[in-house]
Amino acid sequence: MAPLSPLQRPRYAPHLPPVLLGMNRAGSVGKTTVGHSIGVQAALRGYNVLKADADLQSDMSYWHGYDGDFVPKGAPTIHDVMLGRAKLDDAIVPGRTRISSGDGDDAFRVIPGLHLVRGDNKMSQADSELTMDPRGVFWLQLALKSQIQADQYDLIYIDCPASLGRLSISLLLAATDVIVCMKPTRKEMRGASALAVAIEEIRSEYQEFGASATASYYLINEAKSHQGQGAFYLELQQEAEEIFGDKLLPYIGSSVRVPEAYSAQEPVAIWDPKAPLVPTINGILDTFGFPDKSGAV
Ligand SMILES: Nc1ncnc2c1ncn2[C@@H]1O[C@H](COP(=O)(O)OP(=O)(O)OP(=O)(O)O)[C@@H](O)[C@H]1O
Ligand SMILES: [Mg+2]
Numbered sequence: 001m002a003p004l005s006p007l008q009r010p011r012y013a014p015h016l017p018p019v020l021l022g023m024n025r026a027g028s029v030g031k032t033t034v035g036h037s038i039g040v041q042a043a044l045r046g047y048n049v050l051k052a053d054a055d056l057q058s059d060m061s062y063w064h065g066y067d068g069d070f071v072p073k074g075a076p077t078i079h080d081v082m083l084g085r086a087k088l089d090d091a092i093v094p095g096r097t098r099i100s101s102g103d104g105d106d107a108f109r110v111i112p113g114l115h116l117v118r119g120d121n122k123m124s125q126a127d128s129e130l131t132m133d134p135r136g137v138f139w140l141q142l143a144l145k146s147q148i149q150a151d152q153y154d155l156i157y158i159d160c161p162a163s164l165g166r167l168s169i170s171l172l173l174a175a176t177d178v179i180v181c182m183k184p185t186r187k188e189m190r191g192a193s194a195l196a197v198a199i200e201e202i203r204s205e206y207q208e209f210g211a212s213a214t215a216s217y218y219l220i221n222e223a224k225s226h227q228g229q230g231a232f233y234l235e236l237q238q239e240a241e242e243i244f245g246d247k248l249l250p251y252i253g254s255s256v257r258v259p260e261a262y263s264a265q266e267p268v269a270i271w272d273p274k275a276p277l278v279p280t281i282n283g284i285l286d287t288f289g290f291p292d293k294s295g296a297v
């Protein structure tokens with residue numbers, strides 16, 4: 001198998017690190033699970049990571065103990081950044097994991113190197129707000145370009161809503177590489193191929209504005225590993241290997257550790273370091289060029 005292509009750097013701002021996006025127009029395919037795990041495990045491996053939670057339900061933020069439905073008064077979020085009312089730095093909170101019950105900061109431990117642009121349920125208004133904003137779909141591209149220093153982060157990950165509306169287009173204009181997430185079903189695979197075409201169209205339409213997002217990788221989440229789990233699914237996975245070839249990332253199997261970890265507000269890698277997802281994500285980080293440099297993981 002040929003090696004996966006390396007992550008790109010933004011054409012609109014070559015000083016920035018790769019900007020990864022987990023995407024699918026369908027919901028519940030594992031976008032947040034994969035993105036959360038990639039970000040956390042890259043940080044545990046010794047990298048500086050910025051995650052931006054642009055989803056309407058703020059699951060990534062919730063997983064770190066920040067509720068997008070109950071944002072404390074005066075705490076800037078990604079929604080304020082989008083509207084130009086706050087700088088990125090003001091909306092960034094530490095990535096953290098729960099260590100005891102309660103809502104205070106002392107109920108959480110900060111994960112070194114992990115930073116989060118806090119999500120907000122007001123992002124549900126984003127598609128219409130972006131039509132009225134003169135910076136419109138360029139808000140994130142402009143914020144990253146002008147507010148992030150060279151070498152501040154090694155990797156940026158953006159968690160997307162399950163749609164291809166104006167908000168998602170704005171995220172794509174800031175991204176370099178898209179991981180198209182799917183489940184091993186016909187519906188998802190059709191959706192993944194259609195999304196790749198849409199990403200291609202957006203890139204060419206906005207090329208002169210530095211857009212470079214590419215559907216670089218495809219990921220099957222909740223993959224099946226043996227006949228007992230359904231021969232039909234295995235056949236579809238084989239078909240996915242033929243369609244997506246070298247762009248297909250290692251499969252992620254189904255594991256109860258994932259919803260458990262979300263409920264516990266701990267990353268899977270901390271909730272259960274032996275969960276199968278953990279080495280799979282580490283393997284993906286290896287192929288992305290983020291080998292372990294912590295000596296600890
Ligand atoms: N590998 C897995 N094994 C078991 N459960 C999983 C796995 N991956 C995700 N899940 C569960 O499936 C649900 C959807 O996952 P997730 O939130 O990551 O998807 P999403 O694509 O981000 O969804 P949305 O479109 O709502 O943002 C969650 O309840 C999650 O805990
Ligand atoms: Mg999600």
